[in-house]
Amino acid sequence: MEGEPTLRLRIFDLNCWAIRYLSRRRQERVRLIGDTLRQEGFDLVLLQEVWSEQDYSDLKVKLAGCYPFSHYFRSGVIGSGLCVFSRFPILDTLLYQYSLNGYPYMLQHGDWFCGKSVGLVIMKISGIIFNIYVTHLHAEYCRDKDAYLPHRLVQAWELAQFIRHTSKAADVVLLGGDLNMHPEDVGIRLLRGWTGLRDAFAEATHFEGCKNGCTLVPDNCFTDKSELLPFPLGIRIDYILYKAISSFTVKCEELKTTMGRAPGVDIPFSDHEAVMATLHIQRQGQPAGATLGTADPALADVVTEARTEVGVGLRAARQQRYSSGRMAVLALLLLLLQAAAALATLAGLGAEQPFPKLSFCLLAFLALGVLVLASGLHLFHTMEVKMLHGTEDQMWMVLRALQERPSEG
Amino acid sequence: MEGEPTLRLRIFDLNCWAIRYLSRRRQERVRLIGDTLRQEGFDLVLLQEVWSEQDYSDLKVKLAGCYPFSHYFRSGVIGSGLCVFSRFPILDTLLYQYSLNGYPYMLQHGDWFCGKSVGLVIMKISGIIFNIYVTHLHAEYCRDKDAYLPHRLVQAWELAQFIRHTSKAADVVLLGGDLNMHPEDVGIRLLRGWTGLRDAFAEATHFEGCKNGCTLVPDNCFTDKSELLPFPLGIRIDYILYKAISSFTVKCEELKTTMGRAPGVDIPFSDHEAVMATLHIQRQGQPAGATLGTADPALADVVTEARTEVGVGLRAARQQRYSSGRMAVLALLLLLLQAAAALATLAGLGAEQPFPKLSFCLLAFLALGVLVLASGLHLFHTMEVKMLHGTEDQMWMVLRALQERPSEG
Secondary structure: OOOOOOEEEEEEEEEEEEOOOOOOOHHHHHHHHHHHHHHHOOOEEEEEEEOOHHHHHHHHHHHOOOOOEEEEOOOOOOOOOOEEEEOOOEEEEEEEEOOOOOOOOOOOOOHHHHOOEEEEEEEEEOOEEEEEEEEEOOOOOOOOOOOOHHHHHHHHHHHHHHHHHHOOOOOEEEEEEEOOOOOOOHHHHHHHHHHOOEEHHHHOOEEEOOHHHOOEOOOOOOOOOOOOOOOOOOEOOEEEEEEEOOOEEEEEEEEEEOOOOOOOOOOOOOOOOOEEEEEEEEEOOOOOOOOOHHHOOOHHHHHHHHHHHHHHHHHHHHHHHHHHHHHHHHHHHHHHHHHHHHHHHHOOOOOOOOOOHHHHHHHHHHHHHHHHHHHHHHHHHHHHHHHHHHHHHHHHHHHHHHHHHHHHO | OOOOOOEEEEEEEEEEEEOOOOOOOHHHHHHHHHHHHHHHOOOEEEEEEEOOHHHHHHHHHHHOOOOOEEEEOOOOOOOOOOEEEEOOOEEEEEEEEOOOOOOOOOOOOOHHHHOOEEEEEEEEEOOEEEEEEEEEOOOOOOOOOOOOHHHHHHHHHHHHHHHHHHOOOOOEEEEEEEOOOOOOOHHHHHHHHHHOOEEHHHHOOEEEOOHHHOOEOOOOOOOOOOOOOOOOOOEOOEEEEEEEOOOEEEEEEEEEEOOOOOOOOOOOOOOOOOEEEEEEEEEOOOOOOOOOHHHOOOHHHHHHHHHHHHHHHHHHHHHHHHHHHHHHHHHHHHHHHHHHHHHHHHOOOOOOOOOOHHHHHHHHHHHHHHHHHHHHHHHHHHHHHHHHHHHHHHHHHHHHHHHHHHHHO
């Protein structure tokens, strides 16, 4: 300790579920979130799913007094939905958009349109450099047959890589957000193992909130009860993670979640529960060693497991690339065949029979439509294959390095 | 000097122009590049436009002896085209795909399909940590009326931000690649000002090659002579930039370019000239101060200039978003009108006149086609607006910080 007292930081994290026209009682809830944040006076607020820039602007105006610094991360068609409010100045920001994020044709899921990303804000509080990350990963729509698992794993990997590469000058790293993964899922283990981040819920000295720290609970009137049937207590998918990098220690003194409704009122903030952590940051004499998870012997197993899942996704993507390519070629052949038939008719062949103009045109348009769509899909799945393949390669490189390391010792 | 001798690093950078089926004498040139690299034995090779993974694999096999370490960056539909060969082990890699990169419907330009990116490889050579970046920015197709300038500026900005955020633990930063900008262009000034990178050509003690260090020259048999008419000596758009971050100094001892043909043969490596630098890296007693360009009083002017151009792009993108949205609405109205007419006919109205089935169907398909295309364009330009707006905001934040700083001193 160099005369510096312990820093106490209060953090609020919430997936706000503020989709214009779709989320129920959105405006009322955004007002409620703003009022609570103003009353409670946290140090740092990490929000997700603030899809409307108007909602962000309204919050910014309302919170200008107690959170004079804020940032909204723009990306995708709709926006990343990520924003940060802070009592302390924001020195710098950076946005990293995940290379894979579902499929544009899955309109009912819509994740693709959000341009899911991780936002980084850098702050200096009491001389301590904080790298604060806020993110929202691809949703899980069906746990038993999770078609998006490879994409979410690529996102978890890119998130981990982004944190590792950008946090080298930081004293403390914080990550808050909706990771759409259960605590024991391979993506969480990968993220934690590869970055060395610790889970505020697991580390908290004092916990108050939903059982097991769940953030999607049946008691919340906005949650889809059928989705939670296999999990009667709810699930935990919203996290606050942290680590100290240089000569600091971070402890989670207290972790709280809301419990199906906002404090003092009868509606919840969102369909998710808010996560609130109180962290203690203290300077210590010598650098905190082994902050990176690479020392963990189980890490190689986790990377192998994740790589296997990415490989499964790669095979599926290759199959889809092939199918869509074949469909495009067939449509092109049909069009060429039709062109030949039309030319033959023009040349006077088969003039004894009436030419079926209408069905001919309908078929041509159908073939053209299929050609355009199938070509688009082919391009998209080619990109998907590239990114899955690239991630598989990167993971392999890390595995090789991990396996070589013990023999050096 | 702590007993460590000066490190001498020889770097080779080239835009290989290796587009399958399109680039002339590609296989011959790739073989030539491989042979030369093997003979010359550089320490580090940064290549762009290696679009075919097969070409990369062939090079990798050929160069396995002298460059045992390599990495290919996958992205986009075609691939980023970026790869690195090295005499020294690659410890880690990261890819950042630029958020804007031209338009998918500009098929004749094709930049969009490449997923233009910056690749980072981290190496430790003689105990010195190197962050090595390789990139290729969006091409300039018409200098007088450069429609891609805002996109290239967003890329230059994202490149600078990516370097700043990821290089904090590096001792030495190197950037090589085809930046598609002339040395005095605002994007280069922005990149250099905001990162503090120095231009190997300007700093070189000894230079040998095309006049003014040009890398696209009329003497090269593959260059488009009409494009170079306003520049009889050629243009310089390929760079090697560097800086030392911690207690090191970097000096460029020698810079060379090829001169319209590869050494000893009658064809060039590519339509671009290769850039070859010999750098001297030396440890010095105290940290090299002011490596970041933020101390430069002219930086605010450069950021303002860049922000103005991004603003011009933002207005154009908003206009295109509006036009495509209006077109989609009109097509939808036409379809609705047709549906109403069809229903009226089915209900027996206007039965006295024959219903023009063929032209009705043609019109309906046309309207549907326009609706799909215009909606796609609208989505795309919405994303474009988001990213240009986000960059404008980030630049504004930096400007505010730059303007506040002098008053603190």
